Amino acid sequence: xxxxxxxxxxxxxxxxxxxxxxxxxxxxxxxxxxxxxxxxxxxxxxxxxxxxxxxxxxxxxxxxxxxxxxxxxxxxxxxxxxxxxxxxxxxxxxxxxxxxxxxxxxxxxxxxxxxxxxxxxxxxxxxxxxxxxxxxxxxxxxxxxxxxxxxxxxxxxxxxxxxxxxxxxxxxxxxxxxxxxxxxxxxxxxxxxxxxxxxxxxxxxxxxxxxxxxxxxxxxxxxxxxxxxxxxxxxxxxxxxxxxxxxxxxxxxxxxxxxxxxxxxxxxxxxxxxxxxxxxxxxxxxxxxxxxxxxxxxxxxxxxxxxxxxxxxxxxxxxxxxxxxxxxxxxxxxxxxxxxxxxxxxxxxxxxxx
Numbered sequence: 001x002x003x004x005x006x007x008x009x010x011x012x013x014x015x016x017x018x019x020x021x022x023x024x025x026x027x028x029x030x031x032x033x034x035x036x037x038x039x040x041x042x043x044x045x046x047x048x049x050x051x052x053x054x055x056x057x058x059x060x061x062x063x064x065x066x067x068x069x070x071x072x073x074x075x076x077x078x079x080x081x082x083x084x085x086x087x088x089x090x091x092x093x094x095x096x097x098x099x100x101x102x103x104x105x106x107x108x109x110x111x112x113x114x115x116x117x118x119x120x121x122x123x124x125x126x127x128x129x130x131x132x133x134x135x136x137x138x139x140x141x142x143x144x145x146x147x148x149x150x151x152x153x154x155x156x157x158x159x160x161x162x163x164x165x166x167x168x169x170x171x172x173x174x175x176x177x178x179x180x181x182x183x184x185x186x187x188x189x190x191x192x193x194x195x196x197x198x199x200x201x202x203x204x205x206x207x208x209x210x211x212x213x214x215x216x217x218x219x220x221x222x223x224x225x226x227x228x229x230x231x232x233x234x235x236x237x238x239x240x241x242x243x244x245x246x247x248x249x250x251x252x253x254x255x256x257x258x259x260x261x262x263x264x265x266x267x268x269x270x271x272x273x274x275x276x277x278x279x280x281x282x283x284x285x286x287x288x289x290x291x292x293x294x295x296x297x298x299x300x301x302x303x304x305x306x307x308x309x310x311x312x313x314x315x316x317x318x319x320x321x322x323x324x325x326x327x328x329x330x331x332x333x334x335x336x337x338x339x340x341x342x343x344x345x346x347x348x349x350x351x352x353x354x
Contacts, residue, residue: 020102039316055263069249098334
């Protein structure tokens with residue numbers, strides 16, 4: 001079981017996350033205005049205003065369903081003895097993913113995700129195992145689906161394929177690293193122990209605090225290795241269920257793009273739109289900006305404008321609407337849930353761990 005102080009500590013300064021939220025929204029607004037001006041100005045806003053409400057509601061429903069898919073991905077990976085439900089796991093995902101969406105390279109997602117899961121009765125080691133496996137499955141999804149999309153539904157925009165394959169290559173590198181952690185968790189534990197037992201930590205924290213911190217790392221790393229082995233060797237069906245939830249979640253977000261386009265009155269071949277959405281979401285993962293803000297909007301608008309029957313104003317309107325539905329709604333929901341987690345105590349497990 002985790003040290004109480006470790007379990008209840010805030011992973012990142014909430015003020016920094018609020019600053020990240022402000023910066024993310026500022027980038028989004030700035031880039032949104034730039035996209036609107038570059039693709040048609042007032043015509044973009046007029047097009048957005050004409051969006052059929054039924055199609056907008058459908059897109060929002062798909063976005064909400066994608067959250068439940070991610071919650072299912074978390075719930076399938078939870079260890080035995082942890083009594084929670086799909087909605088709580090969905091809340092934990094949204095609270096943790098909020099930090100990933102407002103920090104460069106998603107750097108805040110792991111510590112805040114672990115923090116939110118400990119609020120649902122898991123230890124830090126168990127939470128880390130879930131986050132690591134979820135990251136592995138996410139990378140696997142984009143690596144497979146992105147490659148298929150790039151081959152079967154090639155993007156015609158100049159440089160688009162380079163962007164797509166570069167993004168997939170970056171994901172492959174990250175995925176290979178996570179696979180190494182999953183395949184050799186005890187070796188990773190030994191590396192961590194050596195890293196945090198060094199003299200640099202004693203100079204930074206002082207000898208007594210450094211010893212306590214190193215002991216906590218060793219304890220949680222041991223739990224992490226045990227839980228990761230359980231997931232990969234003893235509960236493969238749970239991995240399959242988790243991947244299904246993640247797959248369903250991403251498909252919902254990808255389908256949102258053609259739904260928005262249909263709501264704007266567009267009629268044409270849907271396949272290139274699906275490839276565009278997959279590429280944009282992969283770019284969001286590897287972009288250094290929070291949640292891919294700026295890069296995703298520019299790339300999506302550029303790719304959409306090359307599709308037959310898609311005018312510049314329609315491409316701009318669809319880009320802004322799609323990002324609003326699939327990204328900014330999650331940012332807002334995640335911020336509200338993360339704030340709630342900050343004000344609550346961790347849930348206690350109602351049964352001993354097996």
